Amino acid sequence: MVEEPAAAESMPDAGAIDALDRAIIAATQAGLPLVPEPYRQVAEALGVEAEEVMARLRRMLESGVIRRIGAVPNHYALGYRANAMVVWDLPDARIAELGRRIGALEFVSHCYHRPRHPPEWPYNLFTMVHGRSREETEAKVGMIAAMLGEADRGHQLLYSSRILKKTGLRLGG
Amino acid sequence: MKPDALDRAIINGLQGGFPVCERPYAEAAARLGTTEAELIERLERLLEAGLLSRFGPMYHAERMGGGLTLAALHAGPEAYERVAEQVNAHPEVAHNYAREHHLDMWFVLATETPERIAEVIAAIEAETGCQVFNLPKLEEFFVGLRFEV
Numbered sequence: 001m002v003e004e005p006a007a008a009e010s011m012p013d014a015g016a017i018d019a020l021d022r023a024i025i026a027a028t029q030a031g032l033p034l035v036p037e038p039y040r041q042v043a044e045a046l047g048v049e050a051e052e053v054m055a056r057l058r059r060m061l062e063s064g065v066i067r068r069i070g071a072v073p074n075h076y077a078l079g080y081r082a083n084a085m086v087v088w089d090l091p092d093a094r095i096a097e098l099g100r101r102i103g104a105l106e107f108v109s110h111c112y113h114r115p116r117h118p119p120e121w122p123y124n125l126f127t128m129v130h131g132r133s134r135e136e137t138e139a140k141v142g143m144i145a146a147m148l149g150e151a152d153r154g155h156q157l158l159y160s161s162r163i164l165k166k167t168g169l170r171l172g173g
Numbered sequence: 174m175k176p177d178a179l180d181r182a183i184i185n186g187l188q189g190g191f192p193v194c195e196r197p198y199a200e201a202a203a204r205l206g207t208t209e210a211e212l213i214e215r216l217e218r219l220l221e222a223g224l225l226s227r228f229g230p231m232y233h234a235e236r237m238g239g240g241l242t243l244a245a246l247h248a249g250p251e252a253y254e255r256v257a258e259q260v261n262a263h264p265e266v267a268h269n270y271a272r273e274h275h276l277d278m279w280f281v282l283a284t285e286t287p288e289r290i291a292e293v294i295a296a297i298e299a300e301t302g303c304q305v306f307n308l309p310k311l312e313e314f315f316v317g318l319r320f321e322v
Contacts, residue, residue, distance in 0.1 A: 032229035068189035103315025
């Protein structure tokens with residue numbers, strides 16, 4: 001049991017996270033406990049009230065520190081074996097408009113504006129496109145290219161051939 | 174394992190929106206037309222079978238105050254294993270993938286401060302002798318997984 005935290009009044013601004021938020025993040029990074037009262041279990045491990053953990057999680061959801069709470073499918077295990085990073089050279093002036101349209105496609109899981117490094121790297125939009133086979137993935141890339149028309153000044157598919165390292169994001173504090 | 178109708182409903186329906194309340198599995202189970210105990214058991218099995226890689230909160234790394242970037246380099250076949258080892262030795266390297274391209278190694282750097290990104294890149298360049306292309310996210314248009322099974 002822990003006393004009602006006097007720190008309630010000094011809660012940080014929305015978006016800023018403090019030591020307890022970080023402790024909650026660290027405690028749930030591997031996943032939420034699969035028990036009827038998972039937030040209570042996290043709270044007990046941290047020596048705080050379950051209500052405090054839930055309030056923090058709701059606040060982090062609201063401020064966007066937590067994107068969502070739920071299941072993360074393993075697309076490879078689900079049969080999506082041809083996952084390509086597809087990079088595009090698009091006119092800078094249209095990147096936001098086109099990025100949003102591409103991101104709205106259901107077979108695109110990530111869509112980001114990233115910097116070019118000409119001449120070696122002329123691409124400014126990154127997408128991840130998923131398919132069950134390379135043919136399927138390439139057909140989807142073709143659909144995006146057709147949608148872009150002349151705005152597509154070049155694109156490339158980069159398939160991953162090997163995972164060299166995969167760990168969770170570490171969190172300090 | 175072959176997912177049945179309830180497994181698919183869980184995978185498709187629980188990619189977000191898991192409730193924050195005393196008995197969240199009971200509440201989510203009611204929405205899926207099943208019981209708390211059944212949902213917990215199904216999630217255990219889906220995680221064990223690897224159909225789900227994780228169940229819980231998805232954090233937005235940049236909003237936690239750290240640095241995050243995607244970086245790429247060209248190692249070439251001869252130096253490849255040595256360079257991979259040197260890159261992977263940095264604890265800030267969260268993921269590293271071999272890709273079929275002239276830029277044949279792509280890794281994600283996650284650091285405790287934004288300033289640390291440049292230091293780690295400089296260290297990797299010095300150790301490997303490879304030029305590192307830093308490709309931080311400038312704007313995010315979409316991130317998520319909408320897999321229907």
